[in-house]
Amino acid sequence: MNNQLAPIFNSTLVSSALSAAYELGLIEELADRKIIEINQFCQDQNLHEPSVKAIILALCCSNICEIDPTHSTVKPGASFTEAYQYKGYFLWLIRGYGHMLQNLASITKNENRHDDFINRDGKYIALGGRDYGQQFVDDYFQTLMQDFPYHCIADLGCGSGAKLIDIVTKNPTLRAIGLDVNPGAVKTAQMAVQTAQLQTNIKIIEADISQLQPQPDFEEVDVVFSFFNGHDLWPRHKCLKFLQNLYIAFPKIKRFLLCDTYRSDVVPSANIPIFTLGFEFTHGVMGQYIPSLTEWLDLFADSGWNCVEHREIGIPFSAIFDLRPH
Template sequence: MASSALSAAYELGLIEALEKQQTVDIATFCQDKDLHQPSLVAIISALCCFDICHIENNQSTVKPGASFAEAYQYKGYFLWLIRGYGYLLQNLASITQNKNRHDDFINRDGRYIALSGRDYGQQFVDSYFEQLLSEVPYQFVADLGCGSGAKLINIVTNNPTVRGIGIDINPGAVTTARIAVDDFHLQDKVKIIEADISQLDRQSNFEEVDTVFSFFNGHDLWPYDKCSKFLTNLHTAFPNIKRFLLCDTYRSDTIPSANVPIFTLGFEFTHGIMGQYIPSLTEWLDLFAESGWQCVEHREIGIPFSTIFDLRPSQD
């Protein structure tokens, strides 16, 4: 209940309002956003049970509780799980039956996965990525699995001579990214393409790309042979590639445990239900060496058991 309430409070803007204002008048908030007030009070009440907020003055105002700062920090994880994987959570028993595991049986919502990734990416990923990216010059970047397009937009906005391409297989994410590119008036510098990154062909759009990066979808390309083919194909699809920054979460080997970090259980749980194998750090490093890449560094980020692999084409 608390997970659903926190996801809803974030989506409705209540969490941001509490962070900025500290005290929110519930009736005014509902009027401004055309919300059903008893429903919002029910959401707030669930959060109050976990000391995320306090409801006061005969249910007229709400303030942050002792656990609010932690909830605010991790709010993107809850939107990711509840909205992005809501169908999976609601249909666990059905999905576990082999007869129902066909077509798109998970039914992930790419829009919410992209939006939540934007939130926790800004907090736990971007500063590490930006530092690593800046250490080697670049002029044309490609984001494989671009989601909301936030990273591309940030890079191009801060570097006027740089251009970029975003590629994502999910129509919801592509739509979200294209709207964001339009909003920032970057249509002449950033192009968003709907495509499967595991099946990329060489094309004119890719000829000038010197730096490629990808965030939190490398594990979706496993098992081993499939991911090896993807990594090898990058040399062909991007003939002038000089660097590939691959950020991903690797297998923790901590579950089951009473001390699992936040996000880790949700990540390994959902992928276990999907039947998606999560490679260990060692398995990743072994794969790079066999698919034409040298890993010059892997830099840990703010998400547990997650790192950025700095890959360069091997010199034969």
């Protein structure tokens, strides 16, 4: 009865189950408590118990969880630590790009590629990015930020606003601006800023970073950073214009930290790291070109920015480019 495609079919369900378990708080609860009474968890969270058990059983198939013989309790399995570490990728893919995955055949037809045909969910892309960003990006970013003085910062494509909140919480004298084109991400960031009670320090703006114009809020910004948005600014001539326009939009800019995932050139392969195929697949369907590392470095040389360093980070085929004005 078994065949080579069974693991592929089953992994689709496990991916959805892991995303849901993270969103419902089940993964965090297991990490904290080590064992959960399923019935009590469902009562506390007002959840449909058969659905929760279906999610848990799917996770058990990949050894992420272990359920007792009576199906009353669940505890972490042998793969739980790794699942916990990478859970943000699954939320990013399943919830952020769920419409694309479900409607892939329709989206591929040219007559259907109009308006917002991808229908990405900015909220879950932001939340997934916050999770894997905290684990695989933030330490590198914080180390780089310590090397350079700054007074007013801007995050282009701020997502959930987590980086701005973290920086300003540690240094309450800072002023910060977050910009994002996705209304869902903007709302998520604004709520997070309010929860942190940092409205006087942080302003979140809905804006297309490829079309920035000078405005009073930007006049004192001296350090700008952007995470996982640079590829959206390509093709090359468009991104070149964006980089050159930063001097105009932010007249006092002294440093630009650009973090992005570049093209791996390992697809197709049977040995692709987590995230890489999902990143290149989704952007291929969107029709968005992903530049290689060499293409990024060549672009910086022509843009009026000096790339003093590119530092590889914990996400496969991803780096932070430290750019300074010539």
